[in-house]
Amino acid sequence: MEPADTAWILAAFALVLLMFPGLAMLYGGMLNGRNVLNMVLMVLSSLAVTAVVYVAVGHGMVLGESVGGAGIIGNPFEFSFFSTMMEDDGSGGPLWAAFYILFAGISVALVASGAAGRMKFGAWLVFVAVWVLLVYAPLGHWVFAFSDEETGVIGGWMRNRLGLHDFAGGTAIHLNAGAAGLALALVLGRRRAGVSRPHNLPLMLVGVALLCTGWMGFNGATAGGANFLAQYVTLTSLLALAGGMLGFITIERFRDGHATMLGLGTGAIAGLVGITPVADAVGPVGALMVGFVAASAAAWAITWKRRHRIDDALDVFAIHGIAGITGSLFAVFFANAAAPAGISGIVFGGGFDLLWREGIALLVTMVYSFAMTYAIAWTMNKIVPIRVSAEDEEIGLDRSVHAETAYEGRTF
């Protein structure tokens, strides 16, 4: 790696790390004040457990050479115990290893939203490890492992055989987390106390701010170096964030009568989700529209989901699933060939093959993630119940599970 590239990825790594406390505060602030510390613990422990899995076999399963050339899963032992990381071979191995741990960690941290306020903490830690191995690792391999014709290394099928365009993990990270969060919420069942109003919106705002800051590193570093692509996706990410804020509050204004801060923050995230797979494929005006449309779709999906009484408490399926699908499909039709990816959307004369490529990738990701996550949670629950007792749930998980409380003498 060139020194400038190394410097940028190192800086971006620090930015992406901010997404963990950011997500913890966003999710914690949106729950009631009796489950906030539990949520913070779930989000942060996701990173810890993921790192352990990665050191053992995870990194190989995602980025290793495809086992049998099938494109299904990487060789688990290719980077076992990171023993290859101790010498400088010039490829930036340790930096990318650290970076990919964050990608996997943030994916499973998003899934925590489906378990809000009702899952045993020990069960969560086990779930994280199993989920990274069985759900994230194959999906990550399908999308992030590029084939290399020169060396003959074969990567994941979705990227290389299907020809999916996914810039920074719209499928393996966001749609995956959205579908998985929904599945986990369904296995756990609804919270007994029902839906509570967010206990701390300013905390949620700080979380959104950190998450958005981190996202610039997330998309920016996926460019692979300090180059024009990094500049371009930083710009389109910002524009989608802006469009997302406007999209969500517009829907709110007409549906509920008020624009809210929670809606603005939610829209910012939905906009970023929308642009993540297509940041290099749309033009600047397209990026604004991706944000606006993705956030509007998320706002609609939240209302739809409520009507079906599914307790995906923090709307991860709407915000990371629906907004991600919307962003991807937007690019299928409106991709701008002048953007770095050089893809023409159908509206601008591109082929219809893009539609079925993306469609298959989105569908397979969603179905695989949902079914496998449901199976993992269902099986774990058969062995030992993964939900806390009714009494513990009523007391709140902060006190009943962790013996600490966020706020002195107050119950929200």
Add this chain to the structure above:
Amino acid sequence: MKLITAVIKPIRVETVSKELEKAGFSGLSVSEIQGRGAQAGRTEYYRGQAFAVEFRTKMCIELLVDENDVDKAIDVIVAAARTGDDGEIGDGKVWVTPVERVVRVRTGELDEAAI
């Protein structure tokens, strides 16, 4: 000796306190309370979900007064706590309860001398 309890709107608590001080009532306690009255609850929206907020936040002022000062104190509180031109629903309530004994911790003085 009487205990005057006034439940009032939070935005009026400073005015009531200042007016009471001007009228010679120096000591009082204030606490934040939640409750329900004639004033309707309100609706808030979170990601499009409507939540009825059942309890409203009010401030509770308590002060001990000599029997002869009760009317004066009530007049001051009511005048200072009322909002709008003719008062509004939710402005609150004032009530008076008898007190058997008062002791000043520092000196051990009793009853009227302790107020």
